[in-house]
Amino acid sequence: MKRQKTHPTHQDPVCGMEVSYTTAADEFTLRGKTYYFCSGACREAFEVEPARYIRPHRQHGVGPS
Known part of the structure; x- marks a missing residue:
């Protein structure tokens, strides 16, 4: 049996659904990140309100600002 090549999945930031770049219906690049x-x-x-869906990055041991 031949194994299918799998692609890494990404979480849709709006609804949380797991999609890969090959199965995604759409994409958007913001500040260099797709x-x-x-x-x-x-x-x-x-696209209308990205800040609503992007989680702020926190380094280990650093609290929210």
Whole structure:
């Protein structure tokens, strides 16, 4: 039996669905990072208000500012 090659998955930042770059319905690049989406509607919601869906990055041991 031949194993299928799997692609890494990414979480749609709007709805949380797991998608890979090969199965994503849409994508959007913001500040050099590409986000993948399950639908155009999720991409549109993200594009209008990305700060609502992006979790702030926190380094270990550093509290929120």
